[in-house]
Amino acid sequence: MMEKWLLKKKTTCFNCKQYVDQIIEIFLNQALITCSNCGAKRYYIIKNVGVMSEDIIKEEKEKKHKYEPWFLEKLAVCFNCKKESVQDIILTESKLIVRCRNCGFTRIYNFHILEIPE
Ligand SMILES: [Zn+2]
Numbered sequence: 001m002m003e004k005w006l007l008k009k010k011t012t013c014f015n016c017k018q019y020v021d022q023i024i025e026i027f028l029n030q031a032l033i034t035c036s037n038c039g040a041k042r043y044y045i046i047k048n049v050g051v052m053s054e055d056i057i058k059e060e061k062e063k064k065h066k067y068e069p070w071f072l073e074k075l076a077v078c079f080n081c082k083k084e085s086v087q088d089i090i091l092t093e094s095k096l097i098v099r100c101r102n103c104g105f106t107r108i109y110n111f112h113i114l115e116i117p118e
């Protein structure tokens with residue numbers, strides 16, 4: 001069975017404008033963010049995988065974004081080094097980046113599609 005990382009972030013939903021939990025589910029090849037109030041879903045699909053330097057995290061922190069990016073951390077067992085380590089998670093309007101602080105294993109997902117329930 002494929003392992004999934006589950007996170008929550010409380011923020012104002014871009015769709016329903018309510019300050020509620022956004023459910024973040026990260027799989028190996030895709031990720032989705034679902035609003036717990038209105039069910040609006042954003043899908044991200046894997047684009048690049050590899051060991052990368054922490055510059056990739058720094059660049060996103062310094063870059064100007066259209067919407068405020070989310071900077072999250074999760075203690076999880078890395079798919080690459082198999083150690084439990086802090087994973088930096090960055091979510092922007094165009095991508096999702098996950099990077100292991102122990103080995104630098106990074107997954108970059110690109111925004112794919114938005115689904116808004118009727
Ligand atoms: Zn919503």
Ligand SMILES: [Zn+2]
Pocket residue numbers: 078079080081082083085100101102103104105
């Ligand atoms: Zn690792």
